[in-house]
């Protein structure tokens with residue numbers, strides 16, 4: 001069951017989704033999404049911004065993984081920082097920071 005807390009325009013009550021309409025649990029007012037009478041109830045801004053930040057995190061994670069792919073592969077294969085540094089021409093400091101980030105993600 002979908003709930004939209006403190007979203008009633010009349011009484012700031014909680015809306016419950018029933019069929020294609022929202023009803024306030026406290027005062028019983030109905031809101032119909034099709035009439036666009038209550039857009040905030042269907043797409044609360046809070047939800048959007050949370051989703052957006054999750055997507056941003058994932059996108060930067062993907063970029064980070066692809067730019068460090070060589071290092072990650074070598075680390076997974078059990079190579080030492082020094083081996084990876086000579087194989088990939090990356091600085092030991094960078095390899096160390098990749099290693100730390102991978103450990104944090106575990």
Ligand SMILES: [Zn+2]
Nearest residue numbers: 008011024027
């Ligand atoms: Zn209400």
